[in-house]
Amino acid sequence: MPVPVITIDGPSGTGKGTIAELLSDRLGWRCLDSGALYRVLGLAAERRGVSLDDADAVAEVAADLPVDFVSGRVLLDGEDVSEAIRTEQAGMAASRVAVHPPVRDALLQRQRAMACPPGLVADGRDMGTVVFPLAPLKIFLDASAEVRADRRYKQLKGKGLDANLPDLVEDIRARDARDRGRSVAPLCAADDAVIVDSTVMSIEAVLDRVLKEVRRVFPELVL
Numbered sequence: 517m518p519v520p521v522i523t524i525d526g527p528s529g530t531g532k533g534t535i536a537e538l539l540s541d542r543l544g545w546r547c548l549d550s551g552a553l554y555r556v557l558g559l560a561a562e563r564r565g566v567s568l569d570d571a572d573a574v575a576e577v578a579a580d581l582p583v584d585f586v587s588g589r590v591l592l593d594g595e596d597v598s599e600a601i602r603t604e605q606a607g608m609a610a611s612r613v614a615v616h617p618p619v620r621d622a623l624l625q626r627q628r629a630m631a632c633p634p635g636l637v638a639d640g641r642d643m644g645t646v647v648f649p650l651a652p653l654k655i656f657l658d659a660s661a662e663v664r665a666d667r668r669y670k671q672l673k674g675k676g677l678d679a680n681l682p683d684l685v686e687d688i689r690a691r692d693a694r695d696r697g698r699s700v701a702p703l704c705a706a707d708d709a710v711i712v713d714s715t716v717m718s719i720e721a722v723l724d725r726v727l728k729e730v731r732r733v734f735p736e737l738v739l
């Protein structure tokens with residue numbers, strides 16, 4: 517029996533990470549935050565003085581990236597980098613290393629290895645199209661760039677951090693353009709994905725919508 521996988525893809529700031537976590541908790545399944553892998557890789561490459569534009573050098577870093585996910589924390593070589601990888605700069609670095617085909621290849625098996633019983637919820641950009649193309653349930657979560665930037669703005673302000681809304685809108689647009697425009701595994705919905713536009717939906721409403729799909733595809737699960 518193949519391990520059941522639910523993929524949640526979409527651009528940054530749609531709340532897919534939150535939905536993936538809530539859903540995996542609810543199901544008692546593992547959760548793969550693939551964006552965190554690219555973020556850690558960007559950080560590791562920068563720390564080693566590797567140019568983010570050097571595909572082969574970054575792929576070498578990716579091949580034996582000492583990353584661990586322990587109790588919701590992200591460790592790079594044993595150091596807790598959970599906060600460090602969440603900055604806008606780390607997001608942009610992740611997006612830059614993610615354009616290189618050899619880098620994506622180097623991370624592919626690591627992501628697929630996360631699928632173990634009883635199941636996996638995987639969030640990212642290419643979970644449904646490339647990493648788990650046979651997943652029985654694929655969600656594509658979208659929202660307008662303005663709403664995503666506004667959510668990010670409130671999140672940063674809530675943490676007492678400095679934030680500028682127009683800059684955030686611009687950052688989000690730039691990252692979207694790179695993620696959608698790259699030649700390999702571009703951000704796009706799989707043909708068989710269920711598209712959910714969360715522009716005017718709360719997280720609770722999105723979760724309800726996703727749970728409806730989960731019940732449809734996995735009627736045997738008790739939720």
Ligand code: DC
Nearest residue numbers: 528550551554610611614640641642
């Ligand atoms: O989901 P996130 O914002 O943490 O992702 C950071 C960047 O990593 C994103 O801009 C593009 C890249 N990424 C990717 O190319 N493929 C994935 N499956 C996940 C993230």
